[in-house]
Amino acid sequence: MQHKKCFIVLFTGICFFSCSTVTFPDYHPDTSALSAAKMIQDGLEISVVPMHDRSTVRNYFGKSVEKRGVVPIFILARNATTDRNFILRKDRTAIEGVLTSASGDGNVDYVPSGQSKGGEAATVVGSLSCFVMPAVGMPLMFSGIKASNDALATLHNYKRNEFRSGTLAPGETQKGFLFFVPEENQTVQKVLKIRVVAEVVPSSELVQMEVEL
Numbered sequence: 001m002q003h004k005k006c007f008i009v010l011f012t013g014i015c016f017f018s019c020s021t022v023t024f025p026d027y028h029p030d031t032s033a034l035s036a037a038k039m040i041q042d043g044l045e046i047s048v049v050p051m052h053d054r055s056t057v058r059n060y061f062g063k064s065v066e067k068r069g070v071v072p073i074f075i076l077a078r079n080a081t082t083d084r085n086f087i088l089r090k091d092r093t094a095i096e097g098v099l100t101s102a103s104g105d106g107n108v109d110y111v112p113s114g115q116s117k118g119g120e121a122a123t124v125v126g127s128l129s130c131f132v133m134p135a136v137g138m139p140l141m142f143s144g145i146k147a148s149n150d151a152l153a154t155l156h157n158y159k160r161n162e163f164r165s166g167t168l169a170p171g172e173t174q175k176g177f178l179f180f181v182p183e184e185n186q187t188v189q190k191v192l193k194i195r196v197v198a199e200v201v202p203s204s205e206l207v208q209m210e211v212e213l
Helices: 002-019 031-036 054-061 063-068 119-125 138-161
Strands: 038-041 044-050 071-079 085-088 094-101 104-110 166-168 173-180 186-201 206-212
Touching: 031 038, 031 044, 038 206, 044 186, 044 206, 054 063, 054 071, 054 138, 063 138, 071 085, 071 166, 071 186, 094 173, 138 173, 166 173, 173 186
Parallel strands: none
Antiparallel strands: 038 044, 044 071, 071 173, 085 166, 085 186, 094 104, 094 186, 186 206
16 A cells, blocks of 8 residues: 555656646846847847857757757847838848858858748757657656657747747837757857848838847
């Protein structure tokens, strides 16, 4: 009877561990960080904060993102005008940075939305082992469930925080992250600049900005 109780307690503990899911805090950069890389053009204000510190990346986006060497880049856009809207175009947004690999260093352009839909998320969480076959055994099965839960939480967190296309009315702000995702044999050494393109409404003119870091 005693052994049965111990088994129930152990089984409950494993179930609790497997069902628990990693959670991520909201990111709130301080004023000095937002002012370090900032540009205003035609009433559109863009502030950029790259997240290079690996422990910070792990805290806000998880172990898989940190281990892969992904650099999240926070963008805050503000419409400082009183008479026009800006349509932010993520498909025209790009990152320029320096990558190192076995073949040497080089500057590269990286367009976050240039991949197929969900491509960035797949790259970010693709290294996780989301499922473990039940035949491996109960402890590994529950470990696999935990990994799957964490992978889904990482994907949800990515979608919740990504920088999106959208219309910015006078006085409004929009914020979110771009993700500089290196290949498996590469390392992001530095983010050089962020290029942002917005369409002015109603004139349809384009505002093209390069924020240097």
